[in-house]
Amino acid sequence: MTPxxxxxxxxxxxxxxxxxxxxxLLTPWDSSAGEPFQGYPEGIRAHANRVVEAAGTGKAETLxxxxxxxxxxxxxxxxxxxxxxxxxxxxxxAKEGWKQNASAAVRELAKVAPLSVPLWAWMIRDxxxxxxxxxxxxxxxxxxxxxxxxxxxxxxxxxxxLLFGSAAACxxxxxxxxxxxxxxxxxxxxDVSRLFRxxxxxxxxxxxxxxxxxxxxxxxxxxxxxxxxxxxxxxxGYLRRGELVIATTAVLLLGGVYLCGGILHSVSxxxxxxxxGGWLGCEGYIPRSWPEAAGSSGHPLSxxxxxxxxxxxxxxxxxxxxxxxxxxxxxxxxxxxxKEAAGAYNNRGIVxxxxxxxxxxxxxxxxxxxxxxxxxxxxxxAYQLHLQLFQLEQANRIHSVAWASIRNLSSLNFLAEExxxxxxxxxxxxxxxxxxxxxxxxxxxxxxLEESSFYGRxxxxxxxxxxLAFLAAGWLWAAVWKLLSLKVWLHSACRxxxxxxxxxxxxxxxDICNSCRAQVGAGFRGGExxxxxxxxxxxxxxxxxxxxxxxxxxxxxxxxxxxxxxxxGVILCLSLGALTVSLGVGSADRALVSDLQTxxxxxxxxxxxxLWAGGAWWxxxxxxxxxxxxxxxxxxx
Amino acid sequence: MQGxxxxxxxxxxFQLVSxxxxxxxxxxxxxxxxxxxxxxxxxxxxxxxxxxxxxxLLGTMLRDAGLLTESELRRILDAQNSGGKKIxxxxxxxxxxxxxxxxRYLTLQVKECxxxxxxxxxxxxxxxxxxxxxxxxxxxxxxxxxxxxEGMQFLDEYxxxxxxxxxxxxxxxxxxxxxxxxxxxxEEERLLWKALDFSEDPDRVFRKACLTGFEGARGLVxxxxxxxxxxxxxxxxxxxxxxxxxxxxxxxxxLEWALSALWAxxxxxxxxxxxxxxxSPYAAEAFAxxxxxx
Numbered sequence: 002m003t004p005x006x007x008x009x010x011x012x013x014x015x016x017x018x019x020x021x022x023x024x025x026l027l028t029p030w031d032s033s034a035g036e037p038f039q040g041y042p043e044g045i046r047a048h049a050n051r052v053v054e055a056a057g058t059g060k061a062e063t064l065x066x067x068x069x070x071x072x073x074x075x076x077x078x079x080x081x082x083x084x085x086x087x088x089x090x091x092x093x094x095a096k097e098g099w100k101q102n103a104s105a106a107v108r109e110l111a112k113v114a115p116l117s118v119p120l121w122a123w124m125i126r127d128x129x130x131x132x133x134x135x136x137x138x139x140x141x142x143x144x145x146x147x148x149x150x151x152x153x154x155x156x157x158x159x160x161x162x163l164l165f166g167s168a169a170a171c172x173x174x175x176x177x178x179x180x181x182x183x184x185x186x187x188x189x190x191x192d193v194s195r196l197f198r199x200x201x202x203x204x205x206x207x208x209x210x211x212x213x214x215x216x217x218x219x220x221x222x223x224x225x226x227x228x229x230x231x232x233x234x235x236x237x238g239y240l241r242r243g244e245l246v247i248a249t250t251a252v253l254l255l256g257g258v259y260l261c262g263g264i265l266h267s268v269s270x271x272x273x274x275x276x277x278g279g280w281l282g283c284e285g286y287i288p289r290s291w292p293e294a295a296g297s298s299g300h301p302l303s304x305x306x307x308x309x310x311x312x313x314x315x316x317x318x319x320x321x322x323x324x325x326x327x328x329x330x331x332x333x334x335x336x337x338x339x340k341e342a343a344g345a346y347n348n349r350g351i352v353x354x355x356x357x358x359x360x361x362x363x364x365x366x367x368x369x370x371x372x373x374x375x376x377x378x379x380x381x382x383a384y385q386l387h388l389q390l391f392q393l394e395q396a397n398r399i400h401s402v403a404w405a406s407i408r409n410l411s412s413l414n415f416l417a418e419e420x421x422x423x424x425x426x427x428x429x430x431x432x433x434x435x436x437x438x439x440x441x442x443x444x445x446x447x448x449x450l451e452e453s454s455f456y457g458r459x460x461x462x463x464x465x466x467x468x469l470a471f472l473a474a475g476w477l478w479a480a481v482w483k484l485l486s487l488k489v490w491l492h493s494a495c496r497x498x499x500x501x502x503x504x505x506x507x508x509x510x511x512d513i514c515n516s517c518r519a520q521v522g523a524g525f526r527g528g529e530x531x532x533x534x535x536x537x538x539x540x541x542x543x544x545x546x547x548x549x550x551x552x553x554x555x556x557x558x559x560x561x562x563x564x565x566x567x568x569x570g571v572i573l574c575l576s577l578g579a580l581t582v583s584l585g586v587g588s589a590d591r592a593l594v595s596d597l598q599t600x601x602x603x604x605x606x607x608x609x610x611x612l613w614a615g616g617a618w619w620x621x622x623x624x625x626x627x628x629x630x631x632x633x634x635x636x637x638x
Numbered sequence: 639m640q641g642x643x644x645x646x647x648x649x650x651x652f653q654l655v656s657x658x659x660x661x662x663x664x665x666x667x668x669x670x671x672x673x674x675x676x677x678x679x680x681x682x683x684x685x686x687x688x689x690x691x692x693x694x695l696l697g698t699m700l701r702d703a704g705l706l707t708e709s710e711l712r713r714i715l716d717a718q719n720s721g722g723k724k725i726x727x728x729x730x731x732x733x734x735x736x737x738x739x740x741x742r743y744l745t746l747q748v749k750e751c752x753x754x755x756x757x758x759x760x761x762x763x764x765x766x767x768x769x770x771x772x773x774x775x776x777x778x779x780x781x782x783x784x785x786x787x788e789g790m791q792f793l794d795e796y797x798x799x800x801x802x803x804x805x806x807x808x809x810x811x812x813x814x815x816x817x818x819x820x821x822x823x824x825e826e827e828r829l830l831w832k833a834l835d836f837s838e839d840p841d842r843v844f845r846k847a848c849l850t851g852f853e854g855a856r857g858l859v860x861x862x863x864x865x866x867x868x869x870x871x872x873x874x875x876x877x878x879x880x881x882x883x884x885x886x887x888x889x890x891x892x893l894e895w896a897l898s899a900l901w902a903x904x905x906x907x908x909x910x911x912x913x914x915x916x917x918s919p920y921a922a923e924a925f926a927x928x929x930x931x932x
Contacts, residue, residue: 167925204893216904216907216908222911225916533886543894581925582925584917585922585923
C-alpha cells in the first residue's frame, strides 16, 4: 500500500495559529443557497448529489468510493472544491439524527471540498472534542490554506470581522461610559449641588439632576454612541489620566463603528449584485453586471483589483465549463496583463494540455514554477505531464520538488494512491490582495455612511454628516473639561472613604483624602465627626460594591487599576461582541452554520457570565484592599 | 434560697454564697429590674443585667467605648438571636475584640451591676444552685469579697465625688495648653486623660477608659483638682448630638434607598436599551448580516 504523503510544511504555521482557533471557529463559512451545485457541469452535479445520498452511518466504504470517483471527475473539469457538499451532508445528518456520528462522513468530504472553511472548522472542533492533537494540527493547517483562497465567503468573512468588531466596540463604549459616569457620580453630584445652595437639602435635587442626565437619553431612545459620548463628556473633569485613556478609546471605537457601517453597507450592496449571477464553485458567484459594479465608487473592492478578479473568475468559469479555446485566450490576456501570472500560467498550461499542446503546456508550467518556485501546483502538473508523455527522465528530475510543492497545498489533502491518473491541479485565486483591497479607504464608504444601518441604530438623532464632528466635539469637550478641572475648584470624592472635598489640580494627587493618606481610620476624635465619617465610609463602600456587581470592573476603577480595568473591559466586550454576532445565526436554515454558531453563542454566554462574576469579585476585592490599605476597612475602623 | 433584701442585705447574700463556695445563679430584683449574677465555686463568673437597662449591656458598653459601630452591634445582636451564642463569644470569634479586652469589659460590667444592686433598699433575691462552667472567653472569675469592698467604697464615696461635678449631664474637656507628665498621674487619671481624646461625654470617656462610673468620677475629680480639665454644661446642640446623628442617619438612609431605587430603575432602563441595541432579535438579525454572503 502506498504510504500517505506526510505533510510537515504547515507545522510551524499551525503552532503559530493555535491561539486563533477560537476566533477561527467563530468565522463564517461557505455553503450555497437554493440550487447547491449551480454553475457546475452536469456530470459533476449528478455525482455530487450521489455523494450526498451515499453519506450516512455504516456507509463509509460506499461514500469513499463515491468521493473518489467524484474527485476524478472534478480533476477532469478543473474543479478544485465543492464547498456546498459538507453543508448538505450535515443538513441530512441533522434531519436523519446521525449528526453526532457524522465525523467520518464529514472528514471524507474534505477530499472534495478542501476549500470549505466551515468543514475545517467543524473538524477542528471535533479534534478538540476527541483530544487529537495530530489531527488538530493538520486540520488547522487545512483551514489556513482554505482561508488564503478566494471563495464566495470571503466577503462574508470581512463582514463578520466588521460586525464582530463593531459589536465589541459598541459594548466597550457602553461599558466604559457607564462605568466612568458611575465613577464620577459622587463628585459630580456634589458639584451640581452647589447650584442648589438655596434649597434646604441641595444634595436631593443634585442627585436627581445627575440621575436624569443618565436616564433621560436612555428613555428618549437616543443612539448608544451619542449617549456614551454624552456621559463621557459629563464625567471627564473628575477622571484620572488612566480613565481618560479608557474614555478616549471608547470615542475612537465609536468613530470606527460609524466607518464600519459605511463599509458594511457597500459590502452588502455587492452581495446583492453578485447573488443575481451564477455560481462558480469555490471561486464564488459571477455577478451579472460586473463592469457596472466595478464602476461604482461604493464598491468594496478597488476597481483595478475588481477587474483582475473578474477576469480570473471568468477564465476559470470557461475552463470548468469546457470552453478550452476561450479559456486559453483569457489566460493569455491575464498573463499579458501581468496579473496573477503564476496562477494564470498554471491554468493555461492545464488548458493547453487538454488541447493536446503539451510542449506549450510544459513551458507554461515551468513559467509558473519560476514565478512561484515554492508554492502552487505547477511542478506537480509538469511532473504529471512528463509522466503522461513518458518523459521519465525529466519526470524523475522534478519528482521530489513536485511532491514537495503539492505538500504545501495541505488543504487539498492529496494522497499518493489517488493521484495516479494524471491529475492536473488548477490554481485558485489567492485571496491576500483581495483582503487588502477590501479594507482600503475609499470615498464610497463615506457616502454610504448615511445609508448604513449603524447610523440609525447608534448615532440618532445626530445628522449623519455630523456624526464624526459630534464625536470629535465630544472628545474635545472632555479634554477641555479635564483641563478646566486643573484650574477650577471642583469636588473630588476620595476613592477610599468617599469623603467629598473641593480641590483643584490633578485628580491623581487629590483622589485620596488626607485622612485616608494619614490612615486615621474612622478619625481621631469621637462624637459627631467620627459618626459622620463612619457613615460616609459605610455608604461609599455600599455604593462601590453595588457598582462592582452591576458593572463589573468599575470597582477596580475605584481601586485605581485603570489600565487593568480597561484590559478587562476589552476582554468582556469581545466576548459580548461574539455573543451578539452569533446570536441571530442559531436559527439560520443552514445546519452547519447554525450548529456551530449555537455552540459559539453558548460558549460566549458562558464566558461572559464567568467574566462578569470574576470582574465583580475582582472589583469588590480590589476596593476592599484599597480600604484596608488606607485603614478604612470595617475590620480596622 | 430566696427572700427580701430588706431582711437580708445584699453584701450578706454575696458573702454567704462566696463563703460556701456555691455555684448557681443569684437573681436580684428591685426598681423594676432583675440582675442575675452567675457563681462558680463561690466566685462571680458572669452577670446578666436587665435588658431594660441598656447602659449595662456589654454590646452597648463596647459601642460607647468606640470598639463597635452601631451597625456592627446590630448585626452581632442579630447573629446572637439566630445563633444563641453570647455576645462576648461572638465578638471574640469574629475577632472584633480581643479576649483580654473582653475580659476587662466583663469585669467592668460585673462591677457596674454590683454597684447598681448595692443601691437597692427594697427588692427580692433568689439563689438557685447548679453547676456553672465559665466560658473560655469570659476571663478570670471575680472574688465577691474583693468586689464587695469596692462596693462599700462606692456607697460611701461616690456621692462625695459626684457633688464636685455639675449636676445632671455635663461635658468634660482638657484645658487648653496644659501639658501633662503622665508619671505624676494615677492609673485611673492616666486612663481618663487619654480617653478625653475620644469624647466630651463623661460616660463615653469612662467607657473608653474601662472604668466604672465611680472610678471615673473619682479620677475626673482628681484631674479637675489638678486643673488639667474643665467641666461645663452641655450645649443644647451637643446634647442633641446623638439624636441628630440618628436622624441624619435615618434621613440619609432613606435618601440612599430612594436614590438606589431610582438608579435601579435607570439601570433596568439602560439594560433594556442595551438589549434592544445589541441583543434583541432585531439587533441580532442585523449583526448576523454576514450570513447573507453564504
